[in-house]
Amino acid sequence: MSPMFVPGPVDVDPEVLAAQNQPMLPHRSKEFEAIFQRVTDKARRLFYTQYRVIITASSGSGLQEAAVRNFARDRLLCCVNGAFSRRWYEAALANGKQADLLEFDWQSPISPQLVADALQRQHYEAITIVHNETSTGLENPVKEIAAVVHQASPDTLICVDAVSSLGGVKIEMDAWGLDMLLTSSQKCLALPPGLALAAISDRAMVYAAGVPNRGWYFDLVLMEKHRLKDSTPATPALSLIYALDLQINRILAEGLEKRFARHAAMAQRVQSWALERGFTLYAPNGYRSKTVTTVGNNLGVNVSDLNKYLVLRGMRIANGYGVLKEKTFRIAHMGKRGRRMWIVCSLQ
Ligand SMILES: Cc1ncc(COP(=O)(O)O)c(C=O)c1O
Numbered sequence: 001m002s003p004m005f006v007p008g009p010v011d012v013d014p015e016v017l018a019a020q021n022q023p024m025l026p027h028r029s030k031e032f033e034a035i036f037q038r039v040t041d042k043a044r045r046l047f048y049t050q051y052r053v054i055i056t057a058s059s060g061s062g063l064q065e066a067a068v069r070n071f072a073r074d075r076l077l078c079c080v081n082g083a084f085s086r087r088w089y090e091a092a093l094a095n096g097k098q099a100d101l102l103e104f105d106w107q108s109p110i111s112p113q114l115v116a117d118a119l120q121r122q123h124y125e126a127i128t129i130v131h132n133e134t135s136t137g138l139e140n141p142v143k144e145i146a147a148v149v150h151q152a153s154p155d156t157l158i159c160v161d162a163v164s165s166l167g168g169v170k171i172e173m174d175a176w177g178l179d180m181l182l183t184s185s186q187k188c189l190a191l192p193p194g195l196a197l198a199a200i201s202d203r204a205m206v207y208a209a210g211v212p213n214r215g216w217y218f219d220l221v222l223m224e225k226h227r228l229k230d231s232t233p234a235t236p237a238l239s240l241i242y243a244l245d246l247q248i249n250r251i252l253a254e255g256l257e258k259r260f261a262r263h264a265a266m267a268q269r270v271q272s273w274a275l276e277r278g279f280t281l282y283a284p285n286g287y288r289s290k291t292v293t294t295v296g297n298n299l300g301v302n303v304s305d306l307n308k309y310l311v312l313r314g315m316r317i318a319n320g321y322g323v324l325k326e327k328t329f330r331i332a333h334m335g336k337r338g339r340r341m342w343i344v345c346s347l348q
Contacts, residue, residue, distance in 0.1 A: 003316050004310075004314070004315045004316045004317075005315065005316060005317045005318075005331045005332050005333070006316055006317065006318040006330075006332055007134045007164055007187065007291070007292040007318055007330060007332035007334065008134075008164065008184070008186040008187040008193070008332070008334070009186035009187075009192065009193050010186065010187060010188075010190050010332065010334055010335035010336075011190070011335065011336065012190055012191060012192055012243075013190065013247075013250070013336060015246070015250075016190070016191065016243050016246055016247050016250070017192070017243070019242045019243045019245070019246040019247075020192075020239035020240065020242055020243050021239075022239070022242050024238060025238065027231060027232065027235055027236055027238065028231065032231070032236075032238070033229070033230035033231055034230070035241065035242075035245060036055075036230045036231060036232070036236070036241065037230040038245065039055070039241055039244055039245045039248065040052070040053045040054075040055060040227065040230075042245075042248045042249075042252070043055070043197060043244075043248060044199065045248075045252065045256070046166060046167055046189075046197075046248065046251065046256070047166070047171070047173045047181055047197075047199035048170070048171070048172040048173050048174060048175065049173040049174050049181070049199040050174055051173070051174070051199050051200060051201050051202060052199065052200055052205075052224065052227060053197055053198065053199050053200075054197070054198055054200060054220065054223050054224070054227060055195055055196070055197050055232075055236070055241065055244070056195070056196045056197075056198075056218070056223070056232075057194065057195065057232075057234070057235070057236055057237040057240075058194075058195075058196050058217075058218075059184050059186075059193060059194070059196055060161065060163040060182060060183060060184035060196045061087065061091070062196055062217075062218060063180075063182040063196045063198050063218070064087065064088045064091050064128075064161060064182070065091045065095065065218055066198070066218035066220055067088075067126070067128065067159040067180050067182070068088070068091055068092040068095050068097050068099070068126075068128070069095055069211075069213070069214050069215050069218060069219075070204075070208040070211055070214050070218070070219070070220045070221070071125060071126040071157045071159060071179070071180065071204060071207060071208060071211065072092070072097050072124075072125045072126045072211070073125060073210075073211050073212065074097065074098055074125065075097070075098045075099075075100070075122075075123075075124055075125055076092055076097055076098075076099055076100070076124050076125055076126040076127065076128065077099075077100050077102055077115075077118055077119070077122075077124040077126075077127045077128070077156075078092055078099050078100070078101055078102065078127075078128045079102045079104070079110045079115065079127065079128065079129045079130075079140075079145075080101055080102065080103045080104065081103070081104040081105065081106055081108060081109065081110055081130075081133060081136070081138065081140070082106055082130065082133030082134075082135040082136045082138065083133070083134075083135035083136075083321050083322050084130050084133060084134055084135060084161065084163070085128070085129070085130040085133060085161070088128045088130065088161065089101055089128070092128070100118070100122065100124070102114065102115065102118050106133075106135070106136050106138075106282075106324075107136065107138070107282060107283065107284060108284070109138060109139075109140050109141055109284070109287045110129060110140045110141070110145055112141060112144045112145045112147070112148040113148070115127070115145050115148055115149065115152075116148040116149075116151070116152040119148075119149060119152040119153040119156060120152055120153075123153060123156075124153065124156050125156065125157060125207070126156060126157040126158075126159055126179075127149060127156055127157070127158055127159065128159045128160075128161070129142055129145055129158070129159070129160050129161070130160075130161040130163075131160050131161060131162040131165050131166075131169075131171060132162065132163075132164045132165035132169065132289050132290075132291060132292070133289075134163070134164040134289075134292055134321070134330075135294070135320075135321035135322065135324065136282055136283055136294050136321075136324070137281070137282055137283045137288060137289040137292050137293050137294030137330060138282070138283035138284075138287050138288070138289060138294075139165070139169070139283075139287055139288065139289045139290065140287070141287070142160055142171065142176065142178075143172075143176045145158075146158050146176045146177050146178060147176075147177075150177055157179040157180070157201075157203070157204050157207060158177065158178050158179050158180075159178075159179060159180040159182075160178050160180065160181045160182070161182055161183075162181055162182065162183050163182065163183050163184045163187060164187045164188065164289075164291055164292060164334065165183075165187075165188060165289070165290070165291050166181070166183035166187075166188060166189070166197075167183070167187075167188035167189045167190075167251060167259070168187075168188030168259065168260065168263040168290060168291045168334050168335075169188075169260055169263060169264075169290050169291065170256070170257075170260050173199045173201075178199075178201070179200065179201040179203065179204040180198055180199070180200050180201070180204055181198060181199045182196060182197070182198035183196065183197050183198070184196050184197075185197070185240065185244065187291070187334055187335070188263070188291055188334045188335060189244075189247060189251070189335075190247065190334075190335035190336050191240065191243050191244060191247055192240060192243065194237050194240050195237055195240045195241070195244060200220060200224075205220065205221070205224055208220050208221050209221050216233075217233075217234065219233075260290075263290045263291055263333065263334065264290045266290075266333035267288065267289065267290040267291070267293060267333055269333075270293045270331050270333055271288060271293055274293065274295045274331075277299075278298075278299060279295045279296060279297070279298060279299060280295070280296035280298050281293065281294070281295060281296060282294035282295065282296050282324070282328050290333075291332065291333060291334040292330055292331070292332040292333065292334065293330065293331050293332075293333065294320070294324070294328045294329075294330050295328060295329050295330070295331065296327070296328055297320070297326060297327055297328055297329060301329070302326075303317075303319045303320070303325075303326050303329045304319065304326075306329070307319065317329055317330065317331050317332075318330040318331075318332065
């Protein structure tokens with residue numbers, strides 16, 4: 001049974017799945033170090049960065065937690081306009097940080113101006129922003145937000161969650177001046193779940209070294225120490241790293257720009273399909289996600305029944321997330337989708 005059009009885990013190409021079937025290696029070995037070195041090096045192209053990329057055996061939430069533990073001794077600002085940005089805020093509180101909430105309506109993007117105002121009122125060590133809110137199908141204007149943060153509070157570290165967009169949408173870590181950009185394997189990278197990746201700036205690494213109580217498993221300073229020797233502090237998810245090694249080659253062979261254009265075209269196709277059939281779109285025009293569309297269920301479709309019908313036909317979409325269940329439904333167009341998306345959207 002194929003998950004098809006859900007926002008992760010997405011389908012994984014059989015060739016990529018098969019890449020996991022390689023013999024195990026001790027991670028303290030020259031053979032593993034050579035693989036890890038080339039994977040982390042190639043991965044930098046996905047993030048548009050010259051900085052380091054770390055890879056953890058965890059899902060993306062682990063790196064949300066790493067961000068709050070490593071980049072704030074005390075105080076950070078969490079921008080919230082959906083379920084996953086709220087989770088990040090909750091992770092900050094759960095780790096004993098003084099997290100201030102800058103909350104927006106879920107159908108509105110984070111406003112750069114209001115971020116600038118908040119930074120003028122109070123100094124923050126770090127700010128958290130979700131690039132692509134998977135719950136609402138809304139893409140936040142991260143480039144513009146980062147620009148105002150640089151102006152209003154140049155030393156505030158900018159942490160961005162691109163769990164459901166990195167590899168499907170162009171996000172330029174260095175050009176935009178981001179300090180941490182994190183993602184998960186099971187979304188636009190079209191890998192099985194179980195890996196999280198993040199690019200981290202030099203100044204963020206320096207800052208982390210002065211933050212106490214970073215924990216152990218997600219201590220980025222410790223990870224960096226090992227990464228410099230092309231290794232990891234704990235046992236890596238070796239099979240997934242084999243798959244990542246191959247999948248990055250496949251992504252680069254497709255061409256990043258072509259891949260982004262393909263995601264944008266799929267989004268356009270799904271959004272037109274929904275509008276032509278009289279549905280509304282949850283996110284406002286200009287801020288609609290290129291990787292997942294949240295459709296307003298104004299026509300009162302029974303989404304659970306619709307999914308049962310689709311599953312019988314080898315397809316699956318996602319119900320609305322949390323409080324949006326049955327009020328919306330989500331059609332993901334991330335990873336390798338393409339021809340299939342066009343066929344489904346041609347159906348009545
Ligand atoms: C935007 C966003 N952030 C964070 C997460 C959590 O990621 P993970 O499930 O990999 O921990 C998700 C999961 O869907 C997400 O969509």
